[in-house]
Amino acid sequence: MAPCYVCHDFLAFSFIATIEDAQDAASSGCKGCSLVLAAIQTVVPESTLQTSAKFTCGISRNMTMEIKNRERMIFEIYTTDDSPWPQVQKGRRLAEHSGSDISLSLIAKWMEECTSGHPECQQALPPLPTRVIDVGQTSTDTPKLCWGAYRSGPYCALSHCWGVDRKPLQTDDRTLLRRQIGIPLGTLPKTFQDAITITRSLSVQYLWIDSLCIIQDDAADWDRESAQMASIYENARLVIAASRASDSSRGCFSSRVLSKISSRPFFVHQKTEGRSVAFYLRPEKQRLHMYYHPESKYNVRRNYRLPLLTRGWALQERILATRAVHFTSEELVWECRKHTVCECMALNPITGRVQSKEMWKNAIQQSGHHRFELWHRITKLYMSLSITYQSDCLPALSGLAKQMQANGAGEYAAGLWRANIFGDLLWAPGMNGRRVRAKKWRAPSWSWASLNNGIELFMGKITSVEKLGPGYGASIGANPEASGSRIRIHLNLPSTEKQFPLKHIATQYATLENLHCPPSGQDATGQVASIASITISAPVFSATVKVKIRDGYPDRYISKNGKQLGFECDCTGDSPSEGCSVLCMWVGNFLQKPAILVLVESRGISGLPPTAGAYERLGIFSLFYLSKDIKTMIEWLVEAEIRTIKIV
Numbered sequence: 001m002a003p004c005y006v007c008h009d010f011l012a013f014s015f016i017a018t019i020e021d022a023q024d025a026a027s028s029g030c031k032g033c034s035l036v037l038a039a040i041q042t043v044v045p046e047s048t049l050q051t052s053a054k055f056t057c058g059i060s061r062n063m064t065m066e067i068k069n070r071e072r073m074i075f076e077i078y079t080t081d082d083s084p085w086p087q088v089q090k091g092r093r094l095a096e097h098s099g100s101d102i103s104l105s106l107i108a109k110w111m112e113e114c115t116s117g118h119p120e121c122q123q124a125l126p127p128l129p130t131r132v133i134d135v136g137q138t139s140t141d142t143p144k145l146c147w148g149a150y151r152s153g154p155y156c157a158l159s160h161c162w163g164v165d166r167k168p169l170q171t172d173d174r175t176l177l178r179r180q181i182g183i184p185l186g187t188l189p190k191t192f193q194d195a196i197t198i199t200r201s202l203s204v205q206y207l208w209i210d211s212l213c214i215i216q217d218d219a220a221d222w223d224r225e226s227a228q229m230a231s232i233y234e235n236a237r238l239v240i241a242a243s244r245a246s247d248s249s250r251g252c253f254s255s256r257v258l259s260k261i262s263s264r265p266f267f268v269h270q271k272t273e274g275r276s277v278a279f280y281l282r283p284e285k286q287r288l289h290m291y292y293h294p295e296s297k298y299n300v301r302r303n304y305r306l307p308l309l310t311r312g313w314a315l316q317e318r319i320l321a322t323r324a325v326h327f328t329s330e331e332l333v334w335e336c337r338k339h340t341v342c343e344c345m346a347l348n349p350i351t352g353r354v355q356s357k358e359m360w361k362n363a364i365q366q367s368g369h370h371r372f373e374l375w376h377r378i379t380k381l382y383m384s385l386s387i388t389y390q391s392d393c394l395p396a397l398s399g400l401a402k403q404m405q406a407n408g409a410g411e412y413a414a415g416l417w418r419a420n421i422f423g424d425l426l427w428a429p430g431m432n433g434r435r436v437r438a439k440k441w442r443a444p445s446w447s448w449a450s451l452n453n454g455i456e457l458f459m460g461k462i463t464s465v466e467k468l469g470p471g472y473g474a475s476i477g478a479n480p481e482a483s484g485s486r487i488r489i490h491l492n493l494p495s496t497e498k499q500f501p502l503k504h505i506a507t508q509y510a511t512l513e514n515l516h517c518p519p520s521g522q523d524a525t526g527q528v529a530s531i532a533s534i535t536i537s538a539p540v541f542s543a544t545v546k547v548k549i550r551d552g553y554p555d556r557y558i559s560k561n562g563k564q565l566g567f568e569c570d571c572t573g574d575s576p577s578e579g580c581s582v583l584c585m586w587v588g589n590f591l592q593k594p595a596i597l598v599l600v601e602s603r604g605i606s607g608l609p610p611t612a613g614a615y616e617r618l619g620i621f622s623l624f625y626l627s628k629d630i631k632t633m634i635e636w637l638v639e640a641e642i643r644t645i646k647i648v
Contacts, residue, residue: 006033007033013058017055018051031269039279044073050070055068065077074283075261078346080280081278094262096258097253104198107238143182144179145212145213146180154205155206156208156239157239157240160195160241161246161247170212171211191247192212195242195252234322234399236321238323243333262281311385319357331343369420371407380456386453394415414517423588428457430457437573437574442528442606443528444534445617445647446617510539511536512535514534516531530608533614534646534647535646539586540642541584541636541637542581543584547577558596569618582598584636598621614647
């Protein structure tokens, strides 16, 4: 029998039809059109139904329908049983409250499946963090802070937003003894109470919460414990992510407002063997799914409904966690090393899909540029996120850096890697957001970490051959024997260009002479000492800054030999005045154009005094402008001389 001319028996990827077409096909006996028509009649009042209105039915992971009657409506069709149409996926009806027995049982089910059936998620019995909260076993037990060092056992960890105006309950020197005696449940904020309920429901005795388990007014304790963040979240039996909560008063749990059309079947299909299959509708509101799709983690955008995912600390907590359950405003989402699933089942695993945690694990174990490309993606995402204390900029990525180092990435320096130093130096802040340096020094000028979070960041990439423009080329190749500490730079100019005789063309090198970036505390990949510096020998030419006012705003240019090329300062507060002397250093290519670091004699940044004999990074050429006058750039590069420069 030929497929239905309207719905194609759901064999097509999608189809568009009118309601009148579906009515005709349904009356002719098409079960698929009967299903579609019943769905439309459920969501659109009969008095407003226009038979000429068109609808679209898309069939991919879920069957999604869009109706354009008098208003646009989108909803999904699913069943809780085995469907006669494979294209209609099995789903799960959402519980009315995420803290209900149904929801907690689902988390326990996911946990059992993960711990017993996922080889990639297996954990040895981990050591407990220095301090943990003993949650007890029943709802009448009083939680208390206890010593966990030198002991082993399963524990849960909470990932949460501290909040801007409302800080969470904390432990300090004054309250430490009191917390060890007991913490009355009623004194805990709702998020902490909910986390305790979840921990108890899994029969786990211990819970780690940063604000309670780290002594907040003890700098040495904070430095020591923050250095353990990577292992704390990775070793946790479960990370409880309060994704929906902007501060600790909001809680993990929430009520779901379920629409009437979601509460009962809208269509019942009778199978030939006498069994019936019920079909349900739900408004297509699961827009939060994109933030948990396995391939979206390192490209996630800010969303006010998921405050936790906008926070800098939460990024590494999410990547490092062996398994985590996210409490969103819509549903529960489970992430582990094997797969990502959600409560409604729309995110059920896809065979062959590479999971985000697996992507991270695979990338850091690879040699060459792959691990650093992923690091750049993470850095770009991280710098777009928010942190409460700007001094946490590097500590909040320290756990990821440690895992990179453990897999052979080598020396780490304020967010950059020696093995990829000439690629890592090619960062540039985007034009949107406030581009300002941290008020208190936290990183050298050559590190993106010297800027405040909340900006767009572009990262460079060194490749084997980069095109400079018609007839020109620059070949840049890493010296494998130097572990990324030297790159070869040469210009290939056509012999037809009389103004650039071939005798001016010679291979030159950019060489990392010294990288000095000691930590300021116990965390080797955390905060860095203010004596950090990098010394590079590379092609350098001198120039001055020219300022032009356009539409009331100053545009800055590098000026040499009467010609100018535009560039952007890293920070608006660093903007140099007319005639300021600068050095321009070619250290690689970025966006298929030469990457020229603009350096100025040290003036001191973020409260530090100037460093004698050293330079600071002022910015990088705005390479989008270079295509307008590539000959000028080549002329300058031909005149460049190798100089050794110390940058602080």
